[in-house]
Amino acid sequence: MITSLRLLLLNLLAVSLPFGITILPVQATEPVQVIFDTDISGDVDDVLALAMLHTLADRRECDLLAVTISKINPLTGPFTDAVNTFYGRPDIPIGVTRNAQQRESKYLHLMLKIKGGVLKKKGDQFLYPHDVTSNADLPDAVSLLRKTLAASADHCVVIIQVGLASNLADLLDSKPDQFSSLSGIELVRRKVRLVSAMAGNFKPINGNKHFLEANVRNGIGAMQRFAKNWPEQVPIIWSGFEIGIAVRYPRQSIAKDFQYCEHHIVPESYLLHSGPNHDRPCWDLTSVLYAVRPDRGYFNLSETGLVRVEDDGYLFIEPEKSKRDRFLKMNPKQTIRVSEALQFLVSQPPIKNCP
Numbered sequence: 001m002i003t004s005l006r007l008l009l010l011n012l013l014a015v016s017l018p019f020g021i022t023i024l025p026v027q028a029t030e031p032v033q034v035i036f037d038t039d040i041s042g043d044v045d046d047v048l049a050l051a052m053l054h055t056l057a058d059r060r061e062c063d064l065l066a067v068t069i070s071k072i073n074p075l076t077g078p079f080t081d082a083v084n085t086f087y088g089r090p091d092i093p094i095g096v097t098r099n100a101q102q103r104e105s106k107y108l109h110l111m112l113k114i115k116g117g118v119l120k121k122k123g124d125q126f127l128y129p130h131d132v133t134s135n136a137d138l139p140d141a142v143s144l145l146r147k148t149l150a151a152s153a154d155h156c157v158v159i160i161q162v163g164l165a166s167n168l169a170d171l172l173d174s175k176p177d178q179f180s181s182l183s184g185i186e187l188v189r190r191k192v193r194l195v196s197a198m199a200g201n202f203k204p205i206n207g208n209k210h211f212l213e214a215n216v217r218n219g220i221g222a223m224q225r226f227a228k229n230w231p232e233q234v235p236i237i238w239s240g241f242e243i244g245i246a247v248r249y250p251r252q253s254i255a256k257d258f259q260y261c262e263h264h265i266v267p268e269s270y271l272l273h274s275g276p277n278h279d280r281p282c283w284d285l286t287s288v289l290y291a292v293r294p295d296r297g298y299f300n301l302s303e304t305g306l307v308r309v310e311d312d313g314y315l316f317i318e319p320e321k322s323k324r325d326r327f328l329k330m331n332p333k334q335t336i337r338v339s340e341a342l343q344f345l346v347s348q349p350p351i352k353n354c355p
Contacts, residue, residue, distance in 0.1 A: 032062040032292050033156050035148055037141075038284070039071040039163025039215070040080060041103040044273035047083065048249060048346050049162060049284040051266045053292075054087035055348040062292045065157070066148045068095040068141040070164040070219075074134070075108035081132035082111040086265050088352035095144030096135045100166045100219065107269040115355075127355055128265050141167040142174050142184075149191040150180035160291045161197040162284035164219035165226035168195070172229045189231045196291035198283050199223065200315030201241040202302070202327045210314055213241045217313040224309040230324070237290060238307065238317075238327040243299075244283030246330060247339050249346065251279055257347035261354030266346065285342045290328060298338050300329040 036053055040046035056062045067084070069076045077094050084092045113127040132138065139147075145167065149157060161168055174184035182190060198215060205211040216223045230236060255276065258264040274280050290299055306321035317325055330338065 031057070031060055032158050033152060034062045034064050034291065035066050035068065035145065035157060035159045036064060036288075037068045037070060037145075037159060037161040037163065037167050038080075039103070040069060041071045041073045041076055041105045041108060043280075043283075044107060044270050045244070045249075045280060045282060045284040046162060047107070047266060047269045048280075048282070048342075049160075049288045050080070050083050051087070052285055052288050052342070052345045053160075054084070054089065054350065055345050056288075056292050057089070058087075058348070058351050064089065064092055065152070066093045066095065066144055068097075068144055068167050070097050070141070070161075070167050071100055072097060072102040073105055073108060075105065075111060077135040077138045078130050078132045079108045079111045082126070082128040082130040083265055085129050085131075086352075086355070087350045090129075090131060093139070093144055093148065094132065095139045095141035095167075097141045097166055097170075099170075100164055100222075107272040110265060110268055110272070127263055129355075142170045143177070143179075145171045146174060146177060146184070146187060147179045149187050150182075152191050154190055155193050157192050158194045158196065158291050159192060160287050161195060161199070162287050163198075163215055164222055165197075165199070165215075166219055166222040169222040169225035169229070172225065185229065185231055189233055192234050194291070194294075195230070195234065195236045196239070196287040197236055198239045198244070198287040200238060200307070200327075202238070202317065203240065203242040205241055205245075211241065212313045213315065216309060216315045220309065220311065220313045223313075223315065224311075227307045227309050227315075232322055232324045234324070236307070236325050237287075237294075237301070238325065239283070239286045239290065240327055241283065243286050243328050243330055244281040246335050247282045247286060247342065248279035249282050249285075250339075250343060251276060253343050253347055257343070260349050263355050282339075282342050285346070286328065286338065289338065289341060289345075293341075298330075298334055298341065300331070300334070301326045302329055 304323040305317040
């Protein structure tokens with residue numbers, strides 16, 4: 001029988017051994033059921049966050065049920081499928097929005113890379129294999145959200161939202177369909193346990209007390225609908241801009257911690273986006289860490305309140321107006337722990353063979 005002390009030690013870290021052998025931890029509780037709603041395209045922290053979800057799934061700490069995408073770029077679906085395939089989960093459903101901000105990207109074209117070259121010709125093999133070749137072949141994000149929630153147990157799904165709020169706002173407005181006789185709000189109230197959202201700020205940024213954070217500013221109407229209409233019975237934990245800039249992903253990790261693969265989609269994406277001399281803020285990763293490990297003491301939580309979004313995109317919390325919303329707080333000691341946890345989880349080798 002595994003003693004409680006041994007179980008604790010096993011869950012602290014998956015021990016990687018030579019030749020790609022990994023001892024995975026014993027999981028004492030059921031994996032967190034996760035839907036990842038991302039605007040993967042502009043910033044690279046979405047890629048790090050998705051990689052982190054896969055390594056947490058390798059540790060049996062979460063199940064990644066679906067990925068929905070909240071910005072428009074023709075390569076978002078194929079790239080997401082390439083990441084999922086790289087980590088050994090090629091069949092994770094992907095849904096895309098067709099009515100949101102369009103965004104250019106510095107790294108999505110990696111999914112076009114082939115073995116031994118850059119441009120694909122007939123018969124060439126992709127360096128990062130993927131089955132999805134076009135967003136046109138993917139379901140609408142809201143449809144996939146409804147399908148995934150309807151198939152899930154009651155009050156078990158955690159949604160991690162790290163981009164525009166368009167998909168979740170539209171989910172709330174959705175009508176009964178072939179997947180569920182419930183309205184969007186009823187479906188959320190029945191199936192969702194928690195939302196972990198990266199948006200807004202809850203401290204002044206560089207002295208600016210009216211800072212307009214990008215995930216809100218780039219989709220103000222959707223964030224207003226999300227904050228106004230989300231059911232009060234389903235908590236939202238907000239990770240503000242100030243949390244992400246306090247924890248930066250170290251360039252040394254990008255340079256050294258992924259050398260177990262000749263080709264690795266995470267550092268390649270990072271270098272295309274940020275270059276070799278930048279420590280990128282970990283905005284999206286903090287929402288993932290809290291969602292999957294809420295009881296590990298990485299963060300403190302604010303008092304409850306109700307988040308509001310002004311017409312210019314300023315997001316703030318009204319204390320004592322509700323018990324739905326809280327935001328993450330982090331002291332210096334927690335910042336060190338969070339930084340170390342994120343680095344280990346993002347750079348953990350996948351359980352499948354590298355390309």
